[in-house]
Amino acid sequence: MQIERAHVGNSPSKFARASILSRLCYTTVEPCPMCCWAILEAGIKQLVIGARFFGLKKVKVGNFSVEKLLDMTGRQLEIIDGIMVKDCTEIRNTWFDQIK
């Protein structure tokens, strides 16, 4: 996810800027609380999520979900999930294995 990359220090690509302008963001994995807030502040209206935290081997955000953050803050974001879940979960779990 490009906004997530910004979170870890890389500058967003041209693709990320185009996605922000279209107000649609695709994520391999459900964004963490900080990236979710950045998505909201960027004016993103639709978020397409691949893997969810509950499906991953290793998670550092407890039982966080985007929906819980939206409930807590009263913010609006259309969530589109169930897209390439198996592939996205495998990509993230493989990455977890590689960073041990």
Ligand SMILES: [Zn+2]
């Ligand atoms: Zn993040």
